[in-house]
Amino acid sequence: MRSSSGYIFVLIWVQSQVAQAYTTFEPECTTPKEAVSFVSSPPTRGTLDILWSSLFTIFACTWTILHLNIPKQRDTQDPGRLGDLKWGVKAIWGKAKWMLMAIMAPEYLLYNAAGRLSYAWEWHLKLKVWADADDIPWTLAHTTFASMSGFVVRGGSSRVGKEPPVPGIPATPINLQVNDPTPVSAADNEWYFLDPDMILRLRSERHIILPFISKSEIDDHSKGDLFTKGIAASQIIWTIASTITRAIRGLAISQLEISVIAFSLCALLIYICYWSSPKDVSVPITFLHWEGPIPPTITRVITEAIERRNSGLTNESLKVENGQTPFSNDFEYSSTTFKSTLPLILVFGALLFGAPHLLAWNSTFPTPVERIIWRVASLNCSSLGLVLYLTDELFNSLRTHISRSRRKRLETTLNFVQLAVVACYVLARLFLIVETFRTILFLPPSAYIATWTSSVPMFG
Template sequence: MIHVFEPKSSIAHTSYVLLFILIDGSSASSTFRPNCTRPPDGVNFVYKADIRATFDILWSCLFTLLICTWTVQHLNIPDQSIIEDEAPPKWSLSQKFHALAQKKWSHFFPKLKWMLLTLLLPEFLLGKAFQDRVLAGRSWREMQPLAKADKVEWTLTHSFYANMGGFVLKAKKRHIKSGSEDVSFQKAYIFLDSERLYLARSGGESDLHKPILEHLPSITQDEIDDKSKGDFFVKATALIQVLWLLIQVVIRAARGLVVSQLEIVVLAYSVCTIITYVLCWSKPQGTQIPTAIKLPKPVNVDLLELVSTVSRIDCLHSLPNDGRYDKASSLFLPKEALQTLLDDGFVIGAVVFGAVHCSAWNFHFPTSAEKLLWRIASTLSTGVVPLYYVVLLYDFHVKKFRFLSSYLWFFENVVVLSYMFARLYLLFEVFRSLCFLPPEAFLTTWVQQIPHVS
């Protein structure tokens, strides 16, 4: 193999300048383009060159990052006002096209929004998955006596399905009466999470309420799985890409070859993705239409008060994806601390995400100051959220003393700001360091022969 050194002038160099504009030009003013000799006649199989380019690292990492954050989304069932409204026959062609476009894009934009949120805060999605898994487990245990009495199947998948808005009470041409106020509607979907469904079936603990439903919905796990629209090919591609990255990092570390900071960051996202996948293993994905349960009697305030654990308007809208409808107490702290399952999961996600960054503790950096800043930022990213979690545990005690409240407020803001700046620095440094990698970072291993996207 013949390697040719080219100073400055090349299309690749221009791309570097545009992509890494924050880099010191005097330090990154040259490129290296390897040229291989043409194989002789009679050769039928040619191996890949034994080096990798900077853009090979960049594109493979970005693809892994995007496909992980896209496929990991397990969103709740959307609002049915868009999904099921049919175009009146008198609509013009343009009106029908607009309605169809709105219906189609209503699936895409929420997923895109949560993908972008996952890129910014992967620990939040892991925390939401942790909350969903714990609540589904509780619901599964609570529903077993009712399912046995009704002779219907109720699995962990059923609990996930219920908590994502899979079961709705459907009413047509009814009225909701609340004193002197009448709320009319032609179509209403009263969304039931597992707790509301349990109350609707059992009647609650009070003898004043009779069960609204005569039995639990009769739907099998296979039928729920059939509603799931998770793309197996996309998930398989994401899994292969993540496994390839993991093997790549392990083999390079074992052989003493340099691993880039960008690969470590993407590995951190991948670890969070894998944990989220495990927590959501039984949760349907991409379901758009819920299972409707016909109401045995007209809708009234008594029914809404029974099945709604929050408010009337909440049960008339689809369940939000951010978990704010749930206020389940923390698994690890006393109830008076006010922390929730979502907080528990967020802390776990932050520790996992930050700890992977700490594995780059002794990596090569452009300057010693940047190495020190990386160590500080990765430590803060790992430890600040648990510290904040503990501080909030005693928050309600401290606020009893006014002279301590101001100090606590100041400390909480310092903690939040330090976490934000630490994450911003890590994001900046991974791309800056990519253009200052030592030559050993570009040597390849046999892992490069495994099918992957780069």
Template sequence: MHSFTSSCTIPPEGTNFVSSAPIRGTLQILWSSFSVLVLCTWSVVHLNVPPQVKVRTTTQKLRRVLHRLLPKVGWMLFNVLAPEWIITKALLDWLAVRQLQSRYKAQAAKDNVPWSKAHTHFANMGGFGVSFKHLSSIDSDHGTPSTAAAKTDLEGQPMSLSHPNDSLPKDFNWLEWAERIDKDEPQAYAADAYKYSKKILSESNATAQGWQIDDENSKLLAGLSASQVNVHFQQLSSTHQDFYLNIILLKANLWILDATQLLEARELGIIDTLPNICEDDLSDRDNSNLFIKVVAAGQTCWFGLQFLVRFANKQTNTQLEVMVFAFAVLSVAVYALAWNRPKDPEYTIILEAARHPNDRIELIKIAASGSYYITRRLRRTIWISNSQTSSAFGDTSLNKIYVLTTTASMFASFFGALHCIAWNFTFPSRIDQIMWQVSSIITTGAPLLFVFSATIIKVTPLKGVASDLTAIIGGLIFLIFIPSFIIARMFILVEVFRSLGFQPSQAFETTWANNIPHIG
């Protein structure tokens, strides 16, 4: 291993200004790149409101801190491995807020309350809850049975089915979230959702989080089932589990609603007004103030400027800087999309319900407008998990999946294409260079091929043998290119650090951008 220790002449006494040395060291490259990488992957993570757990002892407080910190660390590491998902979620969140904003503005004007994009973001993060506890107390005072009966319902069988006299209004458009499937499948979907709901609605969760099963809501749900819905609509979603999980959670006397559901509850009259919270109060709940956002964005922009100046002057950038530049580009886009989104709020604002739902129709409407799940396994409480996306964007659940995966694939392709900048850089060996070039092609081309095949399958109404053949081809593309994509991404992550020790002399020259204030 060869090393070089730089040395500079000490300026004479009386010197008033000393410029920086025109070189940079390996560790300087490493730490400046690493600091920007951490900023790009940590600062762009905007987690939803965590479950509100009652704590008393120091041990419980420490456990709560860890439960809130570890998910953020996990999402940061996930962002390193798959940055395209973070920007995709940020884009979908931004589109959802944009979709709802006009309706919220109109309703807020009627209620004479302030409302901004930050409010809608906060609602989608589980920032507003609707409580029926006070209504249950009023019912108990008038002789209504307590929640003891509801506990039996919680531990009993999946919701039974059928009330043929019930009907939904004709103007309720089930196609907003559903597509046709076989009649026998909804029962399995209900059972699958019920399995997850038993964990979420467990007695231990209820005790720790300060809620319980509500009698009135449970009674309304007791007769609801897949067959009832199927009879009325004949239009069900291939991700119908989302609806069933959303509606089962409405048995609680505390609803954590996203922005679409909260607006639905207000329009139905379940709450009598939107929350009267000014934007400054929301800013107080934001754990990232304007200064921190500006510092993070400024450091990222400084790195990008330095990278581009070196590129324009034909000075060598390192492979590590190429990768971090790719992260920086996506991160700046996330900063813009999530600028109005509160950063890691920790507490839910509880609103008192004006009344219980009048009938199952209102419960169905609220559940049908609820979030979609990237994976239901990550939802362990009644609070909205970070794997959920708003239903405000996209007309059906299948379209939602298509939009989500294709958008992520396009960002993945763009992220991979940026690594082609290092196509002719100096590598430890010719084999390393070829592997980098192949990996860059795979990480750029594989997502585009996935988008192409998914689009063909979506827009081509095939049946019979043609449909089976298309499914087989799509499966082969998935089996071949997804593992290749993962291996290529992993190689790039390792190679950027390995190649740092094999840089040409030009890589250690500095530019005028180095004199701009920055961190690292």
């Protein structure tokens, strides 16, 4: 009986502490006593105003900004409504996991986007030469579409496309035996993805001529036009302008809004990298058709390109299967031209995302301990890329001057250090995420004063 009374006392005490910590304020705004032509917005903003506008901007920075590769094709797999549900869930989960990655490490998405852009630009310069020779349009959107696995070659299909003749070049592919007696696959309908390397080799070795595919056709496959990208970018710019306005007026800025600024800065650069890239394309464009099986000369080029990209894998894992996407979304796009620059993008991205959190150095926190942890976590996120880059450069400079046995120990030490740095980064990011939402209940009064940006028609 005595223990029950003790439990009741503890529950009453906890409830009293929660009630004391959680308080509310209901603003009262008068209404006009008679009809007027214009009523201005109230000079205040509520907790939910801060929350919803921030959440929408984070959504724009992590979901709408994703430009993923063509997914694995369903074709005739899983027929029926259950199949529709399965592939629908698979498509949503494919984007959701990358959204989680964007929330945890947006600097990695910036690094990935910069790598994709440099990769596409390097191959675009090579492909444009052959496109001009074939007198067909070829833009950066074509190359980025190819790097997203947007083009396929098909065989055994009744839907055979007829390419327009190109002056000076035969109307049929050169060295191409459509009725080759040794087909690679027995499939009635085989189709394989192409990447820029494969397209360049097929054309430079004169196996094909480049088909006429307009940029409008690629844009038609994209579900993110310039207007959609502009709306998302406008929301991000509005958030940055709102925060700058509050800082100029000396008004308190919530930690959530500061975190949104960090997301916004990364997102704007990612949008720039993806500006020419199609978005949310689910079905590839047929690059070339053959009435019979795809000739071995074509599949040989495809297989050899995959072997160069995945050197060291077994022959079985190199097998090209129908519906298999050559490039996964986490493929590390590399560029020989910008090879030394890309690691610095990761350093810059980590600094770009972590540094804005330092703006809350002297902000209001529920406890002094949380303020100290916030400072440490912000410094950790800002310096992650630099620490990883310097340790890697140090190892590369030392490996040529030490013996093989010591090199192995040094490599083990380096891996341990980098793993520890990444683990600390993950813990720091988790704390910042939790704390940004926790501190929204402990804001000073000036945080609820609205500015002119609240009158601008934006989402949230």
